[in-house]
Amino acid sequence: MKTNLEIELLRTFIAFADTGSFKQASELVFRSQPAVSMQMKRFEDLVGKQLFTKKGRDLVLTEAGLNMVSHARQLLSMHDDIVDNIQGQKIDGKVRLGIPDDYAMLFLPNILKRFSAMHPDVTLNIKSGGSSILSERLSKGELDIAILAVRAPKEDDIVLKKDPIVWATAKDDIIHTKSPLSLALFMDDSPVDKNTLEALRKHNSHDGTSLDYRIVLESKSWAVLTIAALSGFAVATMAKSVVVPGLKVLTETDGFPNLGHIHIVMRATPDSQSIATSRLADRIMDDFRQDIPETAGADLFSLMEES
Numbered sequence: 442m443k444t445n446l447e448i449e450l451l452r453t454f455i456a457f458a459d460t461g462s463f464k465q466a467s468e469l470v471f472r473s474q475p476a477v478s479m480q481m482k483r484f485e486d487l488v489g490k491q492l493f494t495k496k497g498r499d500l501v502l503t504e505a506g507l508n509m510v511s512h513a514r515q516l517l518s519m520h521d522d523i524v525d526n527i528q529g530q531k532i533d534g535k536v537r538l539g540i541p542d543d544y545a546m547l548f549l550p551n552i553l554k555r556f557s558a559m560h561p562d563v564t565l566n567i568k569s570g571g572s573s574i575l576s577e578r579l580s581k582g583e584l585d586i587a588i589l590a591v592r593a594p595k596e597d598d599i600v601l602k603k604d605p606i607v608w609a610t611a612k613d614d615i616i617h618t619k620s621p622l623s624l625a626l627f628m629d630d631s632p633v634d635k636n637t638l639e640a641l642r643k644h645n646s647h648d649g650t651s652l653d654y655r656i657v658l659e660s661k662s663w664a665v666l667t668i669a670a671l672s673g674f675a676v677a678t679m680a681k682s683v684v685v686p687g688l689k690v691l692t693e694t695d696g697f698p699n700l701g702h703i704h705i706v707m708r709a710t711p712d713s714q715s716i717a718t719s720r721l722a723d724r725i726m727d728d729f730r731q732d733i734p735e736t737a738g739a740d741l742f743s744l745m746e747e748s
Contacts, residue, residue: 444487444488444489445487446484446487446488446513446516447487448516448517448520449480450480450481450483450484450487451484451513451516451517452470452517453466453470453472453477453480453481453484454481454484454492454509454510454513455510455513455514455517456469456470456477457477457481457493457502458502458506458510458513459599459726460599461499461501461600462499462500463477463478463481463500465596481493488505488509490503490505490506490509491503491505491506492505492506492509493506511727514723514726514727515727517723518723518724518727521720522559532560532562532563532716532717532720533560533562533563533717534563534564534715534716534717535563535564535565535566535717536563536564536565536566536585536586536715536717536718536721537566537567537568537583537584537585537586538565538566538567538568538584538585538586538587538588538721539567539568539569539570539575539578539579539584539586539587539588539589540567540568540569540575540587540588541569541570541571541572541575541588541589541590541663542569542570542661542662542663542664543663543679543680543683544588544590544683544705545567545569546663546664546683547682547683548725548728548729549567551728552721552724552725552728553565555724555728556720556721556724559720559724560717560720563717563720563721565721568583568584570629570661571627571628571629571630571631571661572589572590572591572629572631572632573629573630573631574629575587575588575589576589576708579708579709579710582710584710585709585710585715585718586707586708586709586710586718586721586722586725587707587708587709588601588705588706588707588725589705589706589707589708590604590631590632590633590680590703590704590705591632591703591704591706592632592635592636592703592704593704594704594706595706595708597708598704598706598707598708599706599707599708599722599726600704600705600706601705601706601707601725601726601729602682602704602705602729603702603703603704603705604680604681604682604702604703604704604705605680605681605700605701605702606633606636606637606678606679606680606681606700606701606702606703607678607679607680607681607684607690607691607700608676608677608678608690608691608692608695608697608700609667609670609676609677609678609679609684609688609689609690609691610670610673610676610677610688610689610691611670611671611672611673611687611688611689612687612688612689614673616673616674616675616676617676617691617695617697620653621653621654621655622652622653622654622655622676623654623655623657623674623675623676624637624654624655624656624657624658624675624676624677624678625656625657625658625659625660625666625669625670625674625675625676625677625678626638626656626658626659626666626677626678627659627660627661627663627666628659628660628661629661632703633678633679633680633700633703634678636678636700636701636703637678637700640698640699640700640701641654641698643698644698652696652697652698657674657675658674658675663679663683666679667679667683667685667688670688671685671687671688676691678700680703680705705729707722707725707726707729709722
């Protein structure tokens with residue numbers, strides 16, 4: 442006999458995947474926390490797999506649970522589209538999206554292509570810029586959704602990706618061996634910069650051999666930092682997922698301190714939510730959480746070379 446996965450259970454499961462807790466999931470699906478807990482126990486019984494496990498005080502998804510997320514999201518998306526079509530519900534309007542340029546280059550083409558094909562009557566208004574600027578515009582009500590790079594997520598943020606920060610330099614170049622180190626950084630209070638400068642201060646104060654540096658380039662653009670690194674002009678720091686071919690990553694064995702990571706989060710304006718906004722948010726979550734290569738920027742540069 443076939444197993445039937447109830448849409449209501451799938452929706453609650455995705456609410457947990459997006460928030461990381463039964464308490465916050467209960468608020469999204471308008472149920473009590475005990476009711477959500479019972480739903481998820483029933484869901485585990487239906488699929489015949491353990492989907493949740495304890496990690497310290499937190500409840501996290503198991504490998505089976507993580508595998509279930511993308512399938513559940515696809516089923517929900519298909520279900521909602523079918524219902525909309527049958528009921529003749531027209532999804533239109535305008536959604537204002539903010540996204541940093543490095544992640545825009547990496548993820549936006551696929552998001553735009555798929556979302557526009559499914560919802561041709563929705564107008565997208567996209568703003569690109571630094572995370573601090575986008576966060577400010579969101580708080581002023583100038584954006585409906587913002588994808589942001591942050592050091593620590595806020596309680597209501599939906600975490601899309603945890604991305605390591607790395608030192609990047611041109612392959613077969615020796616600029617990273619020269620002192621002082623020529624460094625290319627972002628601007629606008631970037632969390633990448635904050636981690637970089639903080640790591641350098643700690644390294645120089647606690648390590649026997651200090652790493653002298655000078656900032657030779659500051660830019661709002663990931664492309665400019667990438668060009669600076671590729672040309673051998675400077676060593677740049679950036680998210681690992683946007684490192685492109687022609688660059689190599691420097692590690693602690695090369696004498697460079699660990700830079701930690703950033704969180705890529707989605708933040709929305711609660712009072713401006715519409716069906717169109719919700720559908721775009723679902724598409725963003727789906728695309729960001731796909732298993733992408735650690736250096737997914739390679740795909741972008743290969744497309745640029747082909748053109």
